Amino acid sequence: EFLELLEEDFLEKHLHIALQHSHDLMLERMNRRNRTKSDRELLEIIASKNFAIGTDFIVGHPGESGSVFEKAFKNLEGLPLTHIHPFIYSKRKDTLSSLMTDSVSLEDSKKRLNAIKDLILHKNKAFRQLQLKLNTPLKALVEAQKDGEFKALDQFFNPIKIKSDKPLRASFLEIKEYEIKERENHAVF
Known part of the structure; x- marks a missing residue:
């Protein structure tokens, strides 16, 4: 079950x-x-x-x-x-x-x-x-913002740093293009 x-x-x-x-x-x-x-x-x-x-x-x-x-x-x-x-x-x-x-x-x-x-x-x-x-899009929940950079968690519980001028806080995003860094992923949205 x-x-x-x-x-x-x-x-x-x-x-x-x-x-x-x-x-x-x-x-x-x-x-x-x-x-x-x-x-x-x-x-x-x-x-x-x-x-x-x-x-x-x-x-x-x-x-x-x-x-x-x-x-x-x-x-x-x-x-x-x-x-x-x-x-x-x-x-x-x-x-x-x-x-x-x-x-x-x-x-x-x-x-x-x-x-x-x-x-x-x-x-x-x-x-x-x-x-x-595998071209897996990341489904991210944006949790916080600091200095034009947003912090989010994806569906795999991995952190993502997102650069954006848009008001993204508390929103769900689908991110198709991102970079892999040592401890998190990075994206521009």
């Missing part, structure tokens, strides 16, 4: 799926029911319908050894993700994980966080380049 909904035109083309991690050992330690194989299968189906996909990811959870993280990172490389909200595990009182003793240093956690951010930045840019190659 969920997958049938993905065919509906009224949906924007971005989904956020809370995976939390991409290694089965960590998912088990986090008391999550999902596993990497089923996550991959679901995300590949969603991506085949031309959706951008985001997720949350916890780094530095107790038990995330160097080898576990390396495998998790390799798994992330293979997932069709375009957005990520990675964050460093923080100990919370009265939780099962707060009792675990195999903690990860803050320094290692920060390195892992940055590695994941860099990976998804590249994957997002590749996704946007593919959309341009």
Whole structure:
């Protein structure tokens, strides 16, 4: 039923799926029911319908050894993700994980966080380049204006900077010509 909904035109083309991690050992330690194989299968189906996909990811959870993280990172490389909200595990009182003793240093956690951010930045840019190659028009909602430049989000939840003399704020636009930059798309309207 969920997958049938993905065919509906009224949906924007971005989904956020809370995976939390991409290694089965960590998912088990986090008391999550999902596993990497089923996550991959679901995300590949969603991506085949031309959706951008985001997720949350916890780094530095107790038990995330160097080898576990390396495998998790390799798994992330293979997932069709375009957005990520990675964050460093923080100990919370009265939780099962707060009792675990195999903690990860803050320094290692920060390195892992940055590695994941860099990976998804590249994957997002590749996704946007593919959309341009496919001549996919961007359906944008203009949210703000500053100094003759508008900020918008497209149907894939990607930011667009738009130069225009027209009053575009709070409007929906279809943008057929745009440039791919490192972190966003640029257009003139």
